[in-house]
Amino acid sequence: MTKLALSDSILMKVEKPARYIGNELNSVKKDKNQVDVRFAMAFPDVYEIGMSHLGIQILYDMFNKREDTWCERVYSPWPDLHKIMKEKNIPLFALESQEPVKNFDFLGITLQYEMCYTNILQLLDLSQIPLLAAERTNEDPIVIGGGPCTYNPEPIADFFDMFYIGEGEIMYDDLIELYKSMKKANKSREEFLHEVSKIEGIYVPSLYDVTYKENGTIDEMIPKFEDVPKKVKKQIVMDMTESVYPEKPIVPFIKVTQDRVVLEIQRGCIRGCRFCQAGMIYRPNREKNVERLKDLAVKMLKATGHEEISLSSLSSSDYSQLDELITFLIDNCNGNGVNISLPSLRIDAFSLDIMSKVQDIKKSSLTFAPEAGSQRLRDVINKGLTKEVILDGAHQAFLGGWNKVKLYFMLGLPTETEEDMKAIPELANEIAALYYDTVPKQERNGKCQITISTSFFVPKPFTPFQWAGMFEPEEYLRRAKIVNDTVKAQLNHKSIRYNWHQADVTLLEGVLARGDRKLSQAILYVYEHGGFFDAWSEFFNYDLWLEAFEKCGISIDFYAIRQRDEDEVFPWDFIDCGVTKEFMLREWHTALSETVTPNCRMRCSGCGARKYLGGVCYENKN
Amino acid sequence: MRIRIKFKKYGAMKFIGHLDMMRYFQKAMRRAEIDICYSEGFSPHQIMSFAAPLGVGITSDGEYLDIEVNSTYSTKEAIERLNATMVEGVEVLDYVELYENAKKAMSVVASASYTLSYKEGYNSPYTANEWKEIIKEKFIDRSSFIIIKKTKKSEKEMDLKPLVEQFDVSDNAGTIEFSIKVTTGSTNNVKPELVLQSIYKELNLEYDTDAIQIHRKDVFAFNDKEELVPLIAFGREIL
Numbered sequence: 001m002t003k004l005a006l007s008d009s010i011l012m013k014v015e016k017p018a019r020y021i022g023n024e025l026n027s028v029k030k031d032k033n034q035v036d037v038r039f040a041m042a043f044p045d046v047y048e049i050g051m052s053h054l055g056i057q058i059l060y061d062m063f064n065k066r067e068d069t070w071c072e073r074v075y076s077p078w079p080d081l082h083k084i085m086k087e088k089n090i091p092l093f094a095l096e097s098q099e100p101v102k103n104f105d106f107l108g109i110t111l112q113y114e115m116c117y118t119n120i121l122q123l124l125d126l127s128q129i130p131l132l133a134a135e136r137t138n139e140d141p142i143v144i145g146g147g148p149c150t151y152n153p154e155p156i157a158d159f160f161d162m163f164y165i166g167e168g169e170i171m172y173d174d175l176i177e178l179y180k181s182m183k184k185a186n187k188s189r190e191e192f193l194h195e196v197s198k199i200e201g202i203y204v205p206s207l208y209d210v211t212y213k214e215n216g217t218i219d220e221m222i223p224k225f226e227d228v229p230k231k232v233k234k235q236i237v238m239d240m241t242e243s244v245y246p247e248k249p250i251v252p253f254i255k256v257t258q259d260r261v262v263l264e265i266q267r268g269c270i271r272g273c274r275f276c277q278a279g280m281i282y283r284p285n286r287e288k289n290v291e292r293l294k295d296l297a298v299k300m301l302k303a304t305g306h307e308e309i310s311l312s313s314l315s316s317s318d319y320s321q322l323d324e325l326i327t328f329l330i331d332n333c334n335g336n337g338v339n340i341s342l343p344s345l346r347i348d349a350f351s352l353d354i355m356s357k358v359q360d361i362k363k364s365s366l367t368f369a370p371e372a373g374s375q376r377l378r379d380v381i382n383k384g385l386t387k388e389v390i391l392d393g394a395h396q397a398f399l400g401g402w403n404k405v406k407l408y409f410m411l412g413l414p415t416e417t418e419e420d421m422k423a424i425p426e427l428a429n430e431i432a433a434l435y436y437d438t439v440p441k442q443e444r445n446g447k448c449q450i451t452i453s454t455s456f457f458v459p460k461p462f463t464p465f466q467w468a469g470m471f472e473p474e475e476y477l478r479r480a481k482i483v484n485d486t487v488k489a490q491l492n493h494k495s496i497r498y499n500w501h502q503a504d505v506t507l508l509e510g511v512l513a514r515g516d517r518k519l520s521q522a523i524l525y526v527y528e529h530g531g532f533f534d535a536w537s538e539f540f541n542y543d544l545w546l547e548a549f550e551k552c553g554i555s556i557d558f559y560a561i562r563q564r565d566e567d568e569v570f571p572w573d574f575i576d577c578g579v580t581k582e583f584m585l586r587e588w589h590t591a592l593s594e595t596v597t598p599n600c601r602m603r604c605s606g607c608g609a610r611k612y613l614g615g616v617c618y619e620n621k622n
Numbered sequence: 623m624r625i626r627i628k629f630k631k632y633g634a635m636k637f638i639g640h641l642d643m644m645r646y647f648q649k650a651m652r653r654a655e656i657d658i659c660y661s662e663g664f665s666p667h668q669i670m671s672f673a674a675p676l677g678v679g680i681t682s683d684g685e686y687l688d689i690e691v692n693s694t695y696s697t698k699e700a701i702e703r704l705n706a707t708m709v710e711g712v713e714v715l716d717y718v719e720l721y722e723n724a725k726k727a728m729s730v731v732a733s734a735s736y737t738l739s740y741k742e743g744y745n746s747p748y749t750a751n752e753w754k755e756i757i758k759e760k761f762i763d764r765s766s767f768i769i770i771k772k773t774k775k776s777e778k779e780m781d782l783k784p785l786v787e788q789f790d791v792s793d794n795a796g797t798i799e800f801s802i803k804v805t806t807g808s809t810n811n812v813k814p815e816l817v818l819q820s821i822y823k824e825l826n827l828e829y830d831t832d833a834i835q836i837h838r839k840d841v842f843a844f845n846d847k848e849e850l851v852p853l854i855a856f857g858r859e860i861l
Contacts, residue, residue, distance in 0.1 A: 001710055009832035018642065025649075251649060254642055304649065305707075306652075307648070337666045338652075360665065
């Protein structure tokens with residue numbers, strides 16, 4: 001049995017020791033002397049969050065299929081253990097071998113949300129790896145970042161040796177082969193980084209110089225060497241069906257956020273909502289073959305013993321074989337106490353019929369994400385959901401026996417007026433009224449319960465709203481108050497509940513999302529002054545961030561609040577994600593004229609992603 | 623048909639708590655394709671119950687759970703199927719059909735046997751022979767052993783003597799090992815470390831919980847003849 005990195009007395013002291021012992025079913029153990037490359041794959045948040053991430057499970061499976069590579073997992077130690085590890089100088093270890101990460105060849109860190117940036121530094125610090133890439137030597141692991149936040153890696157560029165832009169399934173084999181040959185030839189870290197920058201999708205930040213204009217925006221970003229590419233091209237899987245997928249996912253001992261089999265049915269989205277980064281960076285839309293999905297579902301349930309299977313995609317209703325897939329799951333996987341969960345479905349007769357088969361209607365709720373309260377603003381954000389569709393879906397659901405509805409909206413969207421804000425509770429009120437008007441008293445299962453949740457909109461890189469401005473926290477809270485006051489004034493206010501998100505964390509997310517290299521210093525300042533786990537409200541310290549910005553000369557107005565000029569050079573412009581800046585600018589103008597752009601299945605709008613030779617637009621024409 | 627399963631838990635698995643072990647076995651039943659019964663309703667759960675929860679940090683050679691099945695493999699095949707899908711640190715030792723009159727494990731548990739030994743890097747203050755004398759004089763030969771049991775609300779006196787069925791010590795290849803058998807169950811329940819702690823207190827010694835590894839050997843209940851027998855004795859092998 002593997003000797004644990006932490007002593008019994010430490011493990012008995014910390015909360016949930018199962019986070020740190022590894023040994024889960026389907027985790028992979030290899031003989032370290034029989035492999036050439038050791039890869040530590042880290043998620044910069046606590047185990048329960050990180051273990052729920054599909055991307056790591058896919059890459060873990062892919063790396064470990066290689067005989068010469070052993071990929072292990074690393075998660076952020078919770079603050080209780082963090083303190084002990086710092087005091088006792090215990091190096092951060094990978095779960096499978098329980099050996100220090102600092103002895104590995106690679107430390108890969110997946111970047112799923114901006115608020116985990118300080119936790120990157122925690123991982124490096126506890127691993128006893130220099131926080132700044134420039135200070136690392138040949139003895140340190142190569143630190144590589146991946147995931148959606150790498151579509152603007154600049155705020156964290158100083159901490160990484162390289163980033164992988166795009167989907168990991170494609171270029172890692174080339175990268176590992178190059179590493180092996182250069183390691184064998186005793187090449188230095190610098191030589192490897194220079195060479196690896198020529199692999200498509202790899203971005204080595206230290207090989208680029210950035211110059212700025214007087215107004216603080218970027219003038220130019222140029223490679224230091226001629227053979228280093230000016231543009232880094234996003235890598236994506238074009239054959240989703242044949243692509244690697246874990247048939248035996250790891251089964252955690254403790255309950256994690258995603259405690260179920262996750263079946264990814266497609267990548268990309270045809271909808272083109274203008275606020276949505278995922279909808280742009282994962283273009284073009286690519287489906288997995290339904291026969292492969294059926295096979296995977298059976299195998300994964302058998303290999304894990306999970307009691308639930310869930311479909312994963314940005315918009316499951318748009319999957320062309322959904323009917324066939326769900327019928328199969330109900331017929332073949334619904335026995336033995338296995339539940340089927342169906343997130344992100346459009347509410348219509350078909351989905352209600354399925355849901356009534358697989359869910360307890362009395363307990364479950366229906367979710368709509370209109371994102372904006374008024375039709376005008378929904379047209380601005382290109383959310384093709386109309387009030388009629390929502391009311392019709394809710395009506396059918398009420399007749400089918402449901403009485404709980406969840407509604408998701410954003411506040412602070414571009415062009416938002418007070419009328420748009422008030423339209424949110426008005427819509428909720430109309431839905432409630434529909435319940436009381438159409439469901440006879442004797443058939444009602446109590447009151448209807450409508451929950452409104454609003455988050456505050458954060459403009460993200462590679463979206464048509466990347467030019468948009470944000471607001472001060474007070475302004476966000478004023479808008480939430482307008483919604484709240486309107487809720488209270490509604491006739492059906494007793495059936496409506498309203499939750500809103502934190503405003504200061506939103507603004508910070510906005511700074512980090514569209515920041516440049518100058519932000520690294522501020523992130524470093526926050527970590528060195530005790531800030532981390534910013535994604536957890538109990539640890540988030542806004543004042544510390546304000547202090548860091550002040551010390552480092554970072555202006556929140558510059559990075560988040562001002563509206564950007566149309567000809568501005570963005571820190572992320574060096575990335576080619578298929579979707580062109582021209583398309584996004586066109587969409588930005590169309591948004592401001594309150595006009596909807598049809599989805600990819602209806603008409604190709606020439607976003608640029610077609611050059612990957614895939615997507616519904618490409619398939620239709622070929 | 624009711625089944626009793628015996629398993630051992632060791633190594634890193636001692637850090638997995640009781641509720642997580644239940645979840646672990648629920649998933650293992652599906653992986654091994656045991657034809658377990660489910661409750662009715664929209665969120666059916668497996669008919670499964672554990673004998674006596676084991677604390678975090680304790681290893682065991684005698685853990686029990688009862689399940690209900692519609693049909694079953696033989697004892698041998700069921701053990702093989704389950705062990706093919708176990709992680710390192712959990713091993714199924716037995717799988718028997720309960721006799722018709724057998725009660726649920728959790729309701730009949732009467733006692734449990736343990737060994738307590740010093741972990742690597744920690745030393746015993748006495749040799750095995752010295753301990754033997756101490757235990758005889760301070761515990762075995764006394765008619766009662768009163769301790770103060772503190773709860774959140776009150777303090778009350780408790781006599782440990784009738785609740786400790788065995789208290790012995792041996793030298794196992796240089797490691798001092800205490801064998802303690804205590805009354806266990808819903809009415810009277812004594813933790814084995816309380817026995818050792820009380821002796822330490824009697825000797826004015828500081829008891830360090832980090833120093834002692836607790837290991838459960840088996841769990842017992844009374845049979846028809848009022849004899850204490852291991853829980854596995856309440857079922858028969860399935861051929």
